[in-house]
Amino acid sequence: MRATEPASDPVAVLLAAAASGSSAWPDLYPGRRAFGYFCSYWPEELVLSLGWEPLRILPIAKRAVPGRLPAYCCFPARSCLAAAEAGEYDFLIGAGFTHTCDTMQSLAGIWHHRDTFQLVPPVTLQGPGADAYCTVEMRNLWHRLAARAGREADPRELRKAISLMNRVRSLALRLDEMRPGLPSSLVAAVLRAGQLMPRAVFAAALEAAWPELEAGVDDGEGRHRLLISGSVLEEDGLYTMVEELGARVVADDTCSGYRSFDGLVDEEKEPVAALVRRLSVRASCPCRHSSLNARPDYLSELARLRGARAAVLVMRKYCDPHAWDATIVSEKLRSSGVSVLILELETGTAGAQEKVRLEAFLECLSDLDQEGQ
Amino acid sequence: MAGNRRYLPLDSTRHLGRTMQRYYFFSRYHGLWGRPWHRPLAWITSGAPVEIVRAMGIDPVYPENFGAICGTRRVTSELCRVAEQAGYSQDLCSYARADIGALLRPDLAPMGGLPKPDLLVACNNICGTVLKWYEALARRLNVPLFMIDTPFVAGELEEHAVAYVSAQLQDLIRQLETFTRRRFKPGQLQKHIDLSNEAVKLWCEIREMCRTRPSPLNTPDLFVHMAPIVVLRGTPAAVTHYRRLRSEVRERVHSGQGAVPGERYRLLWDNIAIWHQLFRFYRLFSDRGACFVTDTYSGGWSVQPAPGEAMESLARTYTAVFLNRSVAFRTRQMVNLIRDFHLDGFVMHSNRSCKPYSLVQEEIRHRVIDETGVPGLVVEADMADARIYAEEQVQTRVQAFLEALETRI
Structure with missing residues (x-):
């Protein structure tokens, strides 16, 4: 088809x-x-x-x-x-x-x-x-x-x-905000489709899909709420694994995920200047520099807003910017009470080893929950 | 016989040793004399416009040079392990890991580590790593970080990029005025620029003399003697050293004395030195009469400053450094060196710690071979972390390369 x-x-x-x-x-x-x-x-x-x-x-x-x-x-x-x-x-x-x-x-x-x-x-x-x-x-x-x-x-x-891309990004934001009630892999796949389809076709398809998406929203009850951060994730395997192990991605800061859609362009401004402006207001990647704590603070706040109590920092092997940030971001998140797992992936495929690590991490979260009760 | 094949040592190396000892001695005890004289200490990247820093009465030290020292003393791997235990990936730059390791375990570091800085100055014209490295340092040391962003030059250097870097340099001066509570004096800046230019001119002359056959220098000489052009740039000490070195090299040229006795092959080196194998590795070549006549790395500090008003000249010069340039630019640079220095081949160090230098090397290798017809060898290693070095493999590859050269000559 x-x-x-x-x-x-x-x-x-x-x-x-x-x-x-x-x-x-x-x-x-x-x-x-x-x-x-x-x-x-x-x-x-x-x-x-x-x-x-x-x-x-x-x-x-x-x-x-x-x-x-x-x-x-x-x-x-x-x-x-x-x-x-x-x-x-x-x-x-x-x-x-x-x-x-x-x-x-x-x-x-x-x-x-x-x-x-x-x-x-x-x-x-x-x-x-x-x-x-x-x-x-x-x-x-x-x-x-x-x-x-x-x-x-x-x-x-x-x-x-600009108008079309603002429409696409607004839809992506709406979808991103529905994450707690939708399967993690579904949201990841739809956002990726937004980068692989003609934009107008994508926007129309997503608008047409809303009734079905909204009908599928569950309460996410009993699932560990995760933030996921990293560079490009070209496959949904990790998101599927998260779901299978009883967790849900409620906040996404991956290069191929929501970070790609963050920030609207001001349609009132001169268009080129407005495009430039968006680059500085959208969620930053580790290759940009604003203040020393801008990214750790952003991720800590994102976790708080979405109620994520744990974070998976995905490090693609040999990705220097994310590897550098993993140290400070994990420190900041842990100090904010967010548990952190740093997961190194070479290819985009999360395999059995990653599953063992993720499973152990989620079991620790469950143990912490029980201790807290 | 092999002992007779060692290349000729330079008398100037003793002077260099004294110069560098003095520099590191004063840096080490900077805390004692710097404060009373209101002279802050900065950690600075090797490609940053140090003339501005010096003009503001700030004394610079260079973690990258310290990284090279750690490499030659073979303590990098231990320091890297310390950084890795603190959460830094083993795939990150070994200079950066060693520097962070030295901060955490100064007892393992040469000279007890670098003296603690009052500020950090980073310029990303050499790589993106320095941005993340210096961010990490600024957090750990709790000192301000001053960043200069030099946009990558994909083709020709464009005027809007020059204006952008100039604006940042003006802003850097304003910020340093606030930080040091000292007024910027244009005359001071010009004095340091003039000293830099004089040292660069001498460094160029010295390097150019290697066109002579036999070459008066082998590249390990350049690696050792490049220290002042990096850490003492903009000072009389650098000028003094290079005048002395120039005299000695000139004497060698006049007397027909080659660095490698019985020079048979003339080679080009590409990338940072393998510091932990500095003499052992290059001896694989000098033992067979192969001399590295020139290199792209230490040549990075031989670029004549751009003409024009001081700030614009600094902006142009520091933005257009070779590591901030395209594959086409770097290919042209190597082709010209091979032609101008009458070289028989080239060796590329595929350096795991330096991605902007190394990732494009295979492409450059193909293009250079296509244009010049000379063979090129790629050797995989790391500039400072000895754990990456597979000696047997390297020896085999070098041997095969030299045998191939033999058949061509």
């Missing part, structure tokens, strides 16, 4: 899109021109304003050993490059890299697959001169993309794109 075809079950459409991955685009959406991007800081609106569709390039489990990256590089970068080398992204118009970590910087340098575009936002988004710099950087990117598209960079089209 193609996701663009009318479907009696819109939830099934969303789940099918999520399960298909980035490289299934030509089969699912023939005729639609996709532009690949890697990082949630990439301004999808610029792509949409030029008549293209933004498509998040996520790792593919079956490929991971490209000749041009060493083994001590993270799996997501290795996997994406291996897939590109195998021709799985030949359908893309181009690829967009936002400067984040050293690995993505390197991947951008060796990704000569179609046209490559880079956006280098400030590391310190609120720093002196950052706003003016980022506005020029964003505008230049837009014009480079427009030149590639052979079109004018039209502010009216950009406003329409």
Whole structure:
């Protein structure tokens, strides 16, 4: 079934899109021109304003050993490059890299697959001169993309794109707030679909899916409430495992999860400046610097707001920014009374070893509950 | 015979030893003399514009240089274990782990660790790790962190990036004025910039003399003698040292004396040194008459400053450092070195601790081979953590590489 075809079950459409991955685009959406991007800081609106569709390039489990990256590089970068080398992204118009970590910087340098575009936002988004710099950087990117598209960079089209993305992000926020009553893997999959489907198609499908989603809401009673934080999670296995072991993800701070959708663009402002503004108000990733405790404080507050009493910090092997943050974030969460499990994953697949660790962690939580009663 | 093949030591190394001992002696006891003289101590990254820091009467020490010292003294692995026990992943940069380990267990560190700083200054032109490393230090030491963000230069350095970095440097000065309660004096900044420029000019001259055949220096000499251009940048001590070194190297050139007796192969080194194997590793090459005539790493400090007004010049110079540049730029740099220094091959250290340097090396290797036709070897190791080093494997690969070179000459 193609996701663009009318479907009696819109939830099934969303789940099918999520399960298909980035490289299934030509089969699912023939005729639609996709532009690949890697990082949630990439301004999808610029792509949409030029008549293209933004498509998040996520790792593919079956490929991971490209000749041009060493083994001590993270799996997501290795996997994406291996897939590109195998021709799985030949359908893309181009690829967009936002400067984040050293690995993505390197991947951008060796990704000569179609046209490559880079956006280098400030590391310190609120720093002196950052706003003016980022506005020029964003505008230049837009014009480079427009030149590639052979079109004018039209502010009216950009406003329409902003409006569409605000609709998508508002829906994602609403879904994120329903997490305590919905299966963790379902929410993760739907949010991932929001990065893999044409945005208007996704928004329509999610709106159509609301009745079914709302009907499926349970009270989550008796489940341990978890916060999950980390970089990209391209599979739902960990979320499914959480559910099977009697817990629920009530707050999500993963690069491919809700953090990707956080923050709306001000539709009243000049559009490029408004896009820049969103980057500094959205939930920050570890590659950005504002104050020393901004991220630990944000995650601690997120856990409090959602009533999460435990957190799973997912560290992808060789992901330096998240590995650095794991130390301070776990200290902060523990000092706030939130139990923490640091779970290292190389691929996106959570296997038996991770299950044992997660199970033991949740049993400890249960023991703590019993002691507290 | 092997003993006769060792490469020629430099007399200037004794002077270097004294210079560095003096620097670390004064740094170590900075707490005693710095406070009465109202001179704060800063920990600073190797790519930060230190001229501003010095102009504000702040004395810098360099955790990265300290990381290299820990590496050469082979204590990094022990210090890394301390940091790992405190929750830092073993996949993080070994300089950073050793530095944090030394903070937690100064008794295990050379010189009892670095003296505690009053402030931290980090510039991300060399990697993203310094941002996270210095954030961690700022939390542990409870001192202010001053960050300078130099946007990655994907193509050419653009004016809006220069303006952004200039704005940050102006802001850094304002913040340091508040911190030190001292007024910024442009004349002081110019004095330190002039001293930096003089040292850079000398360092360039010394490196350029290695075009001579035989080369008067082997790259381990450059690694040892690069210390002043990093930690004493902007001081008369660096200029004095490099004048002395230049005289000695010039003398070698005039007398036709090569660093490696019977120089047969001329090679290029790419990446940070393998500090824990500094002489042992390079001897694998010098024993067979292979001399590393030049390198990309210590050459990072040989870039002539950009022209223009002081702040703009600093912004341009520090943003455009080679580790902040594209694969195309770095390929061109290596191709030019191979051509200009008449090299027979190159060796890349795939350094687990330095991702921006290492992850693109395979791509660069292919491009350089395509353009120059000279062979390139990749050796996997870590700049400081000896646990990563597989000696037998390295020896086998080096041997095969040198045998392949032999067939070409």
